[in-house]
Amino acid sequence: MEIRAYLPLLLLMGFVIMNAVMMLGLSHLTMRSRPTAVKQSAYESGIPPLGDARERFSVKFYLVAMLFIIFDIETVFMIPWASHYRQLSCAVPLSNGLCPAGNTSFFGLGEMLVFMLILFVGLAYVWKKGALQWD
């Protein structure tokens, strides 16, 4: 694929970086620094901050993150499958991007169903164990 097709993406990235640099840089250049204890405290939705932000986090967050990654990887396998599905659901090679009549096959659907069924066992296990519940 022609690499020049990504020029708009590159321009967007350039504008995003410029925007961030200008917002931070200009406000830094034009500010007058008169710090007070209240101004320098962490902003916690308007209420006085409660304790330090650097405390131990519950392991539940970690569990959610791990499960997110695993089901994320499942999606990774589904992207090529979905983009190749037209050929996978046809027993003979496609002609002009279409399956010749009477050659529909359930091969592609079946293999993804097996894949998802095995992962569904995992989802059922997670659900049964109460790992999706917060407490």
Added chain:
Amino acid sequence: MGYFYQINFYIFGLLAIASALAFVTRKSPVAAALWLVNTMFCLSALYIMMDAQFIGAIQVLVYAGAIMVVFLFVVMLLNLGHPSDIADMRGTWGKLIAAGIGVVLLAQILVIQRQRLPRIVPDVEAPRNVITGIAQPLFNEYLLAFEVTSVLLLAAIVGAVLLAKRRG
């Protein structure tokens, strides 16, 4: 491969190296992790320039997204908020080991550079749809490996739940 390609290659390559250097030199673990995200993004740009768009997208989705989430959670779980508390290998032995590993890595790069590998893979016509090159073998020849991957993911799910819910 015109100038456009070369300029972008050098921009993203240098950014990746600079971010990687920042990643290993930052004192705060969270800042280091964010620099690693930047490295991953630059690598993804390099993958796209090598006509591996799917790998580039996965690099952002899985590495810059999901893996980094876990990195940050490990950082938070270990309560490494105070950089001075980190007990790492700052002694003489640590430096010696790191220098040794660095020399070995450099030697490996030099050896690989000098090798003239035979062209085993013939130039094949790239498919019009880039993702087809991955999907075609994955869902036909390597179907069993694909299905076994789901068992691997299942084992990961069970392992994560068992480890995290042990006390609960």
